[in-house]
Amino acid sequence: MAKTIARMVRRVSRTYADGGDPPPLGGHAAALAAFGGYAAAWAGAVRWSGRSLPARPEPLDLLLTSVATFRLSRLVSKGSVLSPLRAPFTEYEGPQGPAELEEKPRDGARGVVGSLLTCPFCVSVWTVSTLTGAGLLWPRATRTVTGALTALAGADALQFAYTAMQQKTETEGD
Numbered sequence: 001m002a003k004t005i006a007r008m009v010r011r012v013s014r015t016y017a018d019g020g021d022p023p024p025l026g027g028h029a030a031a032l033a034a035f036g037g038y039a040a041a042w043a044g045a046v047r048w049s050g051r052s053l054p055a056r057p058e059p060l061d062l063l064l065t066s067v068a069t070f071r072l073s074r075l076v077s078k079g080s081v082l083s084p085l086r087a088p089f090t091e092y093e094g095p096q097g098p099a100e101l102e103e104k105p106r107d108g109a110r111g112v113v114g115s116l117l118t119c120p121f122c123v124s125v126w127t128v129s130t131l132t133g134a135g136l137l138w139p140r141a142t143r144t145v146t147g148a149l150t151a152l153a154g155a156d157a158l159q160f161a162y163t164a165m166q167q168k169t170e171t172e173g174d
Contacts, residue, residue, distance in 0.1 A: 010026075028112065035125070038129065053136065068127075071150070071153040078096060078100040086114070089114035090106060131145075131146060
């Protein structure tokens with residue numbers, strides 16, 4: 001069965017690439033399966049806890065979760081402080097911006113993980129799933145975490161605004 005699936009993935013990869021370098025569809029299929037298992041584990045944990053699902057998300061929770069997902073995903077995928085976690089799967093390219101790095105995925109199977117870890121949009125899917133599941137199980141603690149990450153995003157915005165204002169003042173003074 002595994003050989004049949006592997007042949008099918010190779011055939012689909014070749015036709016999908018249309019003569020170019022085929023993307024790592026097998027690795028991405030494995031990542032999809034892993035995410036499906038991850039999401040199912042959260043769903044199982046929520047069901048096992050006996051907690052009921054809310055009729056709809058609270059607007060404040062949506063806002064906090066959105067901003068927190070953005071900030072944590074950037075930190076995981078680009079933050080220089082978390083580069084040791086990405087290093088086994090990526091290669092350093094250089095600085096990308098304030099406290100952020102540009103990295104490229106390594107070759108082979110580790111490259112699939114590297115491509116997911118360096119993509120803020122990809123990390124966001126895992127992050128929002130984690131924050132959503134945690135919010136269903138531990139709402140107060142999760143609001144504290146999402147609130148802190150939202151405050152961090154606000155502080156980052158203020159840092160950028162301050163730097164821009166400082167640079168504008170310096171150029172006007174010349």
